[in-house]
Amino acid sequence: MNKNLRQTDQPLRQILTKPEVSSRMTKWAVELAEHDIGYRSRTAIKAQALADFLVEGASLAMTGQDSPPSGERSGEPWILFVDGASSKEGSGAGLLLISPTGEELTYALRFDFPASNTEAGLADSPPDGYNRGQSQERSQLVVLQVRGEYEAKEDVMKKYLAKVREVIALFDIFEIERVSISQNKRADALSKLASSSFAHLSKEVLVEVVKQKSIDQVQVLAIDSSATWMTSLMNFLNSGVLPGDKTEAYRLQFRAAKYAYAGGTLYRRSYLSPWLKCMTPEEGDYVLREVHEGLCAAHVGSRVLAKKCLLLGYYWPSVFQDAAALVQKCRACQVHAPLCHQPARKMVPIHSPWPFAQWGIDLLDPFPRAPGRYEYLEVAIDYFTKWMEAEPLATISGRQFRISSGET
Template identity: 45%
Template sequence: MKFEARPAIKSQVLADFVEDNTPPECMEENPSESERESWRLSVDGSSCNTGSGAGVLLVSPSGWTLEYALRFGFKAMNNEAEWEALIAGLTIAKHLEVRRIEVSSDSQLVVGLACGEYEPREDSMVKYLSHFQNLKPTFEVLSVTKIPRAENARADQLSKLATAGGEERNQTMMIHYLDRPTISEADVMDIDKPQEPNWMTPFICWLRDGILPEDPAEARKLLYRVNRFQLRGGILYKRSFSFPWLRCLAPQEADYALREFHEGVCGNHTGGRTLSHKLVRQGYYWPTLHQDAVDLVRRCDKCQRNANISRRPSQPLTSITAPWPFAQWGMDFVGPLPMAIGQRKFLIVAVDYFTKWVEAEPLATITEKNTESFVWKSVICRFGVPRIIVSDNGKQFDCQAFRDFCQEWRIEHRLASVAYPQSNGQAEVINREIISGLKKRLEDSKGR
């Protein structure tokens, strides 16, 4: 026996060994053959009394299956449910980067519209077809065929499962929810859309790029005014005398802000001057703010139809002496109004003659006790003991209990002249403004 060193193994020998011993099933498939094979998509929609839903069955060329049940959070007709199922299936295939797909459905209308055999008549069908046409270029090959309902049983079962009640659902199947139709469009403002040149353009060009207008007069005027402006984060602001920095708005943004403050959620259809002051207090500015507010109020339909028509000749204003704030209050009742929560249909109002500050509270009944409670909570506890209270001759004011209350707090109670409400004119004006505001805000409710 003798020892011999093992010679070096050539690389070709290793390559031959790997080739001879590699199982055939581990060989890589030809990618061109796999790409030529098509996926199969079966869709179906369901609409019944319990709700609407869709079922999607997606099968890969290798046999891999994806089952998808979709429940709608809105009421949909059967044809709309069929379209939603088709669009949902194509969207899933798009995310899976499928290139070739064969779609089968048992809806003759959907297949006819998708293949171009039918023409849509309803607006919803037009929108669904347009959405389908937008998805179509994503696939290299897309075919839609009509099959009998019996051959589409699994997709039909998935659609029925999505619309079944809670006790009938299969807990092993995940059901997705669609809150609104696919064709519904959300109101979105395109903030990246370039805006046309406006009044802010010269200021931004100078503050950001150092470019002045070509006209010497305009350039001199800009240099004089630009000290009150500042550019922060690409947004132009203007310095105010008694408020923080005011954000400058473009014409489109200014129109939206005007309408929102005038007739939006917190708007009460105020006058032009009040509307412009409210916008400034909230931190907005553009050069024609006051005039735009006045023009908007003049064009407002509700403001014109509910405005007060003055039939008296103009006369000089008569000043009412009020020595200091919250010293003299005028009180009155408004109502009866439409019934509100808690059977409240009256409104007790108090207004300060000096500051014109208004305090109001809804009431179910008009009694002496409610009047005293309102004066105590809303006037005395908040602004101190007043010097004078002016009211009409109603029994809730002209009674022994309220007189004793005023005497206890050393409040002078003045009663207005009978059949002459102008003697408590400040309270009457506030009542008129409150009723006018309620009419404008609650006009569509029709008293409900």
């Protein structure tokens, strides 16, 4: 039998030779007893060997990162086949982009504005993001206008040419040439599909609806200058600005003692818990919906929902009102909420100790005049036995009520 040596840094020899140390190792000790196994302590790894391993791994990673893609190494350009189509049903353009590795990307543009064949060919500018590009166009007029050999006379075409030249300037190398119909048949098919049978295009072809001409787009910068309930507090705590009204200034100073401004953020002070981050009502609505209807939605009541938002560290003045409004609009809460059987008003109990001790009297009128000039009816009911008495009256007066009550 050959002797097996095992190098380990764990105390297996002491455990397996003394099974009483651990009852779970007894079975393993019996199974391994038939083999001649020797144990030897593992020697320490030299620091230089570990350093060499890390250096080799880092060099391999650096080599993989520095290697350029196959398309860039070859220096071959991206080829774009373009064709435009216009009909009574609409206008569009077809694009076929071929990468240096041979991958083909098809795309179709549907124009939601009137355009001729020439405009459709120029409206889809060459895509940016590549260093080398080559565009294949079937229209000779478009090719010669882009090259500068022909001059555009219409104002719309001049604008399109200016737009195309702006995109061409982003390329290191760009070429455009005219091709025959047979070479451009796939782009031609895409353009006809986009311009004629737009509703029946295959799902494999991406179609984008262009609602506005690219030359008419105006750059707009959104400016948000809306003031919130935090604006006055932040201005006062940051730069000491107070309103012109003395009453409002006094109220602002009184309110500012409960807040703190740090790092461009307003906080609500608290002496028994961490400071609460102040938010706008719009941001608070998002927090309420996440707590109420989010991943861990509990659909709790309005007061508990507001308390949860405060415990999470958020605050805005209308947190309780917004929570109540959200719960009232939540359909799940309204459908699955328990029904409230309590009366709308507090009920006043009437206790009658014995029969005929307490009566209820009411007057019914008017009735058709009866013999004896009776037109009214006095009704009395006992609260204990529910016994009822009725007495006709000719006139309504306190004396008549006393007389009738004495008779009943």
